[in-house]
Amino acid sequence: MINFLDLQKVNARYKKELLSATERVIDSGWFIGGSELKDFESNFATFCGVKHAIGVANGLDALILVLKAWKIMGLVNVGDEVIVPANTYIASVLAISEAGLKPVLVEPDDKTFNITLKGIKNSFTKNTRVILPVHLYGQISPMEDIMSFAAHNNLLVLEDSAQAHGASLNGKKAGSWGDASGFSFYPGKNLGALGDAGAITTNDSRLAEILFSLRNYGSKEKYKNDYIGVNSRLDEIQAAFLSVKLKFLDDDTKVRREIANQYLCKIKNPLIQLPIINAEEQHVWHLFVIRCEERESLQNYLHRKNIQTLIHYPTPPHKQKAYKHLSSLQLPVTEKIHQEVLSIPLDPTMSFDDVNTIITVLNGWKN
Numbered sequence: 001m002i003n004f005l006d007l008q009k010v011n012a013r014y015k016k017e018l019l020s021a022t023e024r025v026i027d028s029g030w031f032i033g034g035s036e037l038k039d040f041e042s043n044f045a046t047f048c049g050v051k052h053a054i055g056v057a058n059g060l061d062a063l064i065l066v067l068k069a070w071k072i073m074g075l076v077n078v079g080d081e082v083i084v085p086a087n088t089y090i091a092s093v094l095a096i097s098e099a100g101l102k103p104v105l106v107e108p109d110d111k112t113f114n115i116t117l118k119g120i121k122n123s124f125t126k127n128t129r130v131i132l133p134v135h136l137y138g139q140i141s142p143m144e145d146i147m148s149f150a151a152h153n154n155l156l157v158l159e160d161s162a163q164a165h166g167a168s169l170n171g172k173k174a175g176s177w178g179d180a181s182g183f184s185f186y187p188g189k190n191l192g193a194l195g196d197a198g199a200i201t202t203n204d205s206r207l208a209e210i211l212f213s214l215r216n217y218g219s220k221e222k223y224k225n226d227y228i229g230v231n232s233r234l235d236e237i238q239a240a241f242l243s244v245k246l247k248f249l250d251d252d253t254k255v256r257r258e259i260a261n262q263y264l265c266k267i268k269n270p271l272i273q274l275p276i277i278n279a280e281e282q283h284v285w286h287l288f289v290i291r292c293e294e295r296e297s298l299q300n301y302l303h304r305k306n307i308q309t310l311i312h313y314p315t316p317p318h319k320q321k322a323y324k325h326l327s328s329l330q331l332p333v334t335e336k337i338h339q340e341v342l343s344i345p346l347d348p349t350m351s352f353d354d355v356n357t358i359i360t361v362l363n364g365w366k367n
Contacts, residue, residue, distance in 0.1 A: 002345055002354050004308040007187055009349040011194065014244050018194070021240035031236050033216070040239040041199070043246055047166070048175040050201045052208035055234025056215050059162045059184025059198040063095035065232065066158055066180045066200055067130070069210045072227060075156060076101065080129040082158075085115040086316060086334040088134040092160050093317045095182075096132065104128070105318055105326065107333040111276040113137060113289070117145040130156045135164035135174050137312070138190070138256075138286035139277060143169055143177040158182065161201075163286040165191040166253050171281075175201040185242055190256070190286050191249050197238040255348040256285040259355055263288055263344070266359045271366060272298070273340075287312055288346040290362075295342050298365060302344075305361045310343045 011018065025036060037055050045053035056062050070076045078100040084092055086105035096103040106119040113136045120131060131150055133141035143159075150157045157178035161167075164174040165183065175181040185197035202208055210227065213220045218229025257280060264274055273291035277283045289312060292298045302309050316338045318326040344358060 001306045001308060002350075002358065004310050004343070004345050005188055005347050006349060007192075010192075010347060013349070014248065017244040018241055021244050022237065025237050025240050028236075032233055034236050036236040036240040036243065037234055040234075040243045040246070043243060044199060045201060047246060047249075048173050048181075048201045050176045051203045051205065052201065054200040054202075054208060054211045054215065055239060056198045056200060057232040057234065058196040059160075059182055059186065060091045060095055061215075061230070061232040062182030062184070062198040062200045063092065063132075063158065063160060064098045065211055065214050065230070066182060066202075066207070067095060067099035067101060069207055069214055070130075070156060071099065072210055072214075073206070076129045079127070081125060081127045082130040082132050083115075083120055083123050083128060084132040085119075085134050085136070086318060086329075086331045087113060087313075087337050088136060088160070088317070089162075089313055090317045090320060090322070091162075092132060092134050093323070101130070102127075103317075103326075105329060105331060105334075107331055108136075108337070110333050110337065112139055112278070113275075113337065114139060114141040115146075117142060117149060120146065120149060124153065128153075128155060130158055132158045132160060133178075134160040134162075135167055137275070137289050138163050138167055138284040139275075140164055140167040140169045140174050140177075140282045143172075147177060162186075162198075163189065164284060165189065165286075166249055167284045168281045169279075176203070179204060180207060185238070190252065190284055191242065191245055193238040194241050195235075195238055197234050197242065199234065252348040253284050256346060257283070259346050259348075259350060259352075260285045260288055262352070262355050263346075263359065266356075267362050269363050269365055269367065272362060285346055287343045289341050289343050291337070291340040292342060293340060295340055299342055301365050302361065307358055307361060308345065312341060312343050313338060 041053040159178040159181035161174040162184035167174045180202040185193040214229040218227030
């Protein structure tokens with residue numbers, strides 16, 4: 001079986017460094033809010049090209065805390081609208097709801113899967129305060145257009161960069177375009193921890209100051225609480241692991257792009273729609289997502305050929321029970337995408353024999 005993602009193999013490459021990091025943390029006797037976290041935050045901020053990185057417990061918290069901080073700063077208020085792509089993973093929408101704001105779901109580009117300026121303009125109202133573009137599957141959104149529109153209309157921009165570590169547009173990386181950005185380091189991400197982890201990036205020093213408190217019960221100084229905060233801290237051990245893996249991220253991205261290029265050049269089955277990219281630097285291939293009108297048949301065929309696939313995502317947010325009040329929305333592009341997408345294996349530990357096998361099997365379907 002060609003696994004969709006072999007996390008054991010992915011992390012085995014760094015076993016010596018990860019064990020050393022573990023030993024270093026244990027020997028320090030400091031497990032929360034220590035030097036490992038500070039080092040990772042500094043290194044990740046440099047990687048993204050921003051002033052500040054704030055480690056948090058997970059990617060969902062990263063988005064929620066930014067929106068809550070903006071409420072504290074008086075920049076958004078309860079009930080304000082946040083424009084978000086309708087085909088995103090539900091976490092992007094959950095963050096908006098959790099912060100007491102209103103998600104406005106927008107149809108994406110059916111080729112890149114990302115939000116478009118046209119969609120944003122069509123959904124913009126006097127109540128819009130935030131745009132939340134999601135760099136889905138690893139391809140950065142059209143941020144130049146989005147930032148220009150946001151500046152013209154006095155809007156905030158919160159990037160969801162959970163799938164786009166290192167993706168860039170004209171040399172500017174995901175996480176450095178918006179007023180703030182949320183990252184996930186879930187184990188399966190391109191930069192993955194060995195458990196839940198996340199971070200926020202921003203150039204806004206006042207926002208960063210509030211976020212450092214919000215993640216820690218709303219406190220800068222022990223037993224003195226300035227805000228109604230939460231416990232959402234990035235542990236020392238996960239920060240140490242991420243510092244190890246960050247050093248290898250660019251190399252892994254090169255391999256991901258090589259594999260994706262093989263797929264793009266060699267998969268020739270007319271029944272399969274390949275992803276569209278605007279430029280190589282914009283995509284870091286967290287996922288390689290194809291489309292097929294007969295998805296179930298194709299997925300079953302691949303399973304019989306011992307190739308594991310996944311669906312990202314089978315049900316759009318507005319069709320989930322949690323958002324049943326949005327179920328009447330007419331979002332045909334989004335719904336068609338969710339009915340047709342299929343993610344095939346792509347990770348930096350794959351052999352090119354496996355890559356060629358997948359290509360051959362896909363080209364052989366119904367031919």
